[in-house]
Amino acid sequence: MPADASTKTQPPPKRIPILTEPMREKIRSLFPRYPSKRAVTLPALQLVHERLRCVPLQAMAEIAELLEITPAEVHDTMSFYGFFPQAPLGDVRVWVCRSLSCMLRGGDELLEHACHRLGVEHGETTPDGKLTVDYAECLGICDHAPAALADDGRVFGPLDEAKVDEMLDELKQGRRDDPPRV
Amino acid sequence: MPTFEPVLSRNFNVADGHSLKVYESRGGYQAARKALTTMSPDEVVGVVKDSELRGRGGAGFPCGLKWTFLPKDRTETLMCVNADESEPATFNNRYLMELDPHQLLEGILISCFATKAATAYLYIRYEYIRAYKILEEAIAEARAAGHLGKNIYGSGFDLDVWVHRGAGAYICGEETGLIESLEGKRGWPRIKPPFPAIEGAFRKPTVVNNVETLCCVPHIVERGADWFKSIGPPKSRGPKLYTVSGHVEKQVCVELPLGVTCRELIDEHAGGVWKGRKAKAAVPGGISMGLLSADELDTPLDFESLRGPGCLGLGTAAVTVIDDQTPIIDYLINTSRFFAHESCGQCTPCREGTAWMTKTIHRIKAGGGRSEDLDIMLHMANNLGIIPGTTICGLADGAAWPIKNAVTKFRDELEEYIRTNQNPAARPTPLQIDIAEGRVVNLEANRRLGIASPLPAAALRAPEPPKL
16 A cells, blocks of 8 residues: 555544533632642542543543643542443442341342342443442441432332332433533 | 430421521521630630540540640641441431531531631542532532631631542541542551641641531530530540431431440330341441340440440441341351452451451351351451551451451351351362362362363363373
C-alpha cells in the first residue's frame, strides 16, 4: 500500500470528552470546599457514576486532569471502594442486605430468590438493562430486616419471597428520583 | 431510677420534626445561641469535659478530653462528623439524621465553636440516600436562617458545613480511614501517632466525632453537665439510642439511659424474642463486639460492664438477638464473611487472617470440620488486631472477637457440629493427611489427586513413551 505522506502527519482523531462542560463546572464548583483539589475525587466519581451508571477509564483520566493529579491516583481511589462499575449498571441498582440482622431473618435466601427470579447472578444486570441485583453488607436499615435498598433511596422490608417479587416488579418500572439534569 | 426523659429522640415522633420551623418552635438552636453569645470556646469544652460524655461511635473515648488534645497554638481546625455508620445492626445515626437533622447541626455548630473549627465535613455513607437529601435541605435552611455561614448570631464565628458522601466502605468509619477517604485517597487507616487532633485531614488539626456524640452536646450546654451526669452509671453517663434487631418481635431504636440490661431491652422494648422462642445469644453492640450467651443477658449495656463477659465493649449499642433454633456456625459464617469482605487489605494479619478464618468456617459448615480447627481459630483470633499489636486499626479486633467469644462460649455446640456434620467430599484426602503428618509422599503416584502439577494435556503427550 502506498504510504501517503499527508495521512502520516495527520493528528489522531480527537476524542470526544466524556465529561460535559456542565459536569466540569459542577466539579470545579466543589473545589472551594476543600483545601486540596484531590479531595473532590470521590464527589467527581459519584457525579460521573450517576450520569453514566459507570465510571469508564477515560472519565477517570479527565477527572485527573481537572483535579491536577495523575489518572493512576484517581484509579487507585476508585478501585478501593468496589462501588464504581466499569460497565454500565441497570437503571436501578438494588442491594439486598446479607448482614447479621437480615441474614437471621432470611436475607441470604431472599437474595438467591431474587437472582433466581431474574435469571442473573448477584452483581449482574438483567438482559433488558433495567435492574442490577447485588448483595450488600449492612445497609443500616435493620429495623426493616430482611431489607433491600434501591439506589434511588427506596427502602424495602421486611421482605419475604412474595414481597421480593413485588419489589422487583416495582423496580422494573424505573427510578423514582429526579433524573440527573446535567 | 427516676423517670427518664428522652432528649435525643424527643423530635422523632413530631410531624415535620426535620424542618427548621418545627425544630426552632421546640426550643431549637437556643443552646447554640447561648454557647456562641455568652460562653467562650474553652468554657464549652469545660462543660462537655465535666459532663463525662464518651464518644458514641464505638471506642467510647471521652469527648471533651479529645477536644483538649488540639494544639493550643493552632491557626486552623477542621471538624469531621463521622456519619459513616456501617457497623452491622446499627441504625441509630440514621434515625438522628433523618428525623432530627437540625439537632445534629446544632451539635456541630456548638462543637465547632468550642474547637474553633471553621469548616465541618459531614462524611455520610453513600447508602444513606434519604438522610443525605434531608441533611442537604437542613443545611440550606440553617444557612438561610443564619445558623450557619458568616458571623453567626453576631458572635464573629464563621462555620461552613459540607456533606461528603462515602462509597460503600466499612473501613471509612475508622477515624483516620475517614480522613484519608475525605482527602480523596483510598480509605486506609493511618498509623497513630500523630493523632488527628495534631495532624488530621489535609495535615491540619482535626476533630472527628460521631453523630450521636454531637447530638448530645446541645443538651449538655442547655441543661448543664450535672444533668448529664445524673443519667446512667459511673463512667457511662448520659442517654443512649439503643437499636434492637434480629430475632425479636419489634425491631426498634429506643432511647434509654446507659446501663440498661440486654434482657430488659429485649423483653420490654423489643417485644421479646420472636415466635415465642428463647434467646440463645445476643450481640451486644454491633458484631465487632462479640457475643453474649443466654445466661449473660443481664449484663448492663454500658462502656465498662461488657468487659466482664469477655466482650470488646459497648460499641454502637446495637443489640442483635439470635434465637435458640439458629446454629452458632451460621453466626460465625456471617461475621467472618463480613470482615473478610471489609478488611481494607493494608495489614497482612488482617487481610490474610480474616480470609483464612472465613475459609475455615465455610469448610466446617460444608462438613469438612476437623477437631483441631477450633484451636487454630482461637490461636488466629488471639493474634489479630491492635490489642495483640499486629494491625494498624481495630477492624481486626472486631473480626477476632466474635470468633473468640463464640468458640469459648459455644464450644460444645461447635464440637458437636463438627462431629456430626461430616461430609466425605469435604474431608482431607489421604495425600493431604500424609503431608500434614510429615510422611514422605510419592507425588508421582498421587498425581490424580490434584496436589501435584496437573498432567499435560493428552494431545501434547507422545503417543508412545520413548524407548530407552
